Amino acid sequence: MKECNGKIIKGVGGSYDVYVTGRGVVSCSARGNLRYLRTKPLIGDDVALSVSEDGTGHILRIEKRRNELVRPAIANVDQALLVCAVRDPEFHPNLLDRFLILMARQNVPVLVCFNKTDLAEDGEIAKLTDMYRGCGAKLFVTQASEPATLAPLREALRGRTTVLAGPSGVGKSTIMNAMQPEANMEVGELSEKIRRGKQTTRHTQLFFVEENTYLCDTPGFSSLYLPEVKPEELAGYFPEFTEAARECRYPDCRHLKEPECAVKQAVEEGRIARERYDSYLLLYDEISGTRIIYSRKPKHEEQ
Ligand SMILES: Nc1nc2c(ncn2[C@@H]2O[C@H](COP(=O)(O)OP(=O)(O)OP(=O)(O)O)[C@@H](O)[C@H]2O)c(=O)[nH]1
Ligand SMILES: [Mg+2]
Ligand SMILES: [Zn+2]
Secondary structure (H helix, E strand, C coil), X not given: CEEEEEEEEEEECCEEEEEECCCEEXXXXXXXXXXXXXXXXXXXXXXXXXXXXXXXXXXXXXXXXXXXXXXCCEECCCEEEEEEECCCCCCCHHHHHHXXXXXXXXXXXXXXXXXXXXXXXXXXXXXXXXXXXXXXXXXXXXXXXXXXXXXXXXXXXXXXXXXXXXXXXXCHHHHHHHHCHHHCCCCCCCCCCCCCCCCCCCCCEEEEEECCEEEEECCCCCCCCCCCCCHHHHHHHCHXXXXXXXXXXXXXXXXXXXXXXXXXXXXXXXXXXXXXXXXXXXXHHHHHCCCCCCCCCCHHHHC
């Protein structure tokens, strides 16, 4: 029996695969039921384990978690990489905006990767990166089939545990495979009819890339519900509003119809991306349920 440390990378039916640096994957059975652990092990957990002669392991202890994501269920995540495709599937800014809020609420820094740049039209990439320049996330532009375009992203993943997320078919598994060929994730074709992915990845799994570097591939999602965000908190999730908001006439300005709103002024002057402001209005509508008083039509179109 040898005691060592590792990280849970996969969990199926009460059995866990633990990655031990220098040794590789150790399969830990559900033997003993793991009830003595008190906490249910999660993918991403750092654990102490004993390895027997036959190479199988036994989880002894789960180290204290730095954090714990609910969807996907994973512990000790340093950052999330949201993958979007420029097209095929069509880019939905609102989904990205929701994701940014969800992660900010869980204190997880976000990287955004605009993938499939080979399908972009002239100026399209610049427009996207300009729109999100102030959103608080680091931006990357990639074409997963061209490894050279992934170099800056690879650098940003180094030494961290990153969870990949995004709609089905945007190229998460393709990026995963480029970063770690041994991951050998199945890559899906797009459905011809709807040009969307087909949920090729079905399980959450963590992969060892290099020392202290792990990547987690997850199944794609098509919608995200905002958790209990209060209307008055919403603007705080749009970092590019912060500076202008200090100049609003009313300290509790919601940047809707108030006079002398510096955020609206900044939108007019192009200092805040209009799309992001429109997104703010839509989400404000949704979480405050004021659809009747406040139409879906963005404010600037009413004037
Ligand atoms: N043109 C182009 N196609 C790409 C690029 N990256 C990935 N693809 C293709 O997009 C399709 C879907 O890729 P996947 O990696 O399976 O997408 P996914 O995000 O893992 O999808 P799910 O597992 O369903 O969530 C595949 O046919 C890939 O070959 C790219 O940069 N350009
Ligand atoms: Mg996939
Ligand atoms: Zn304001």
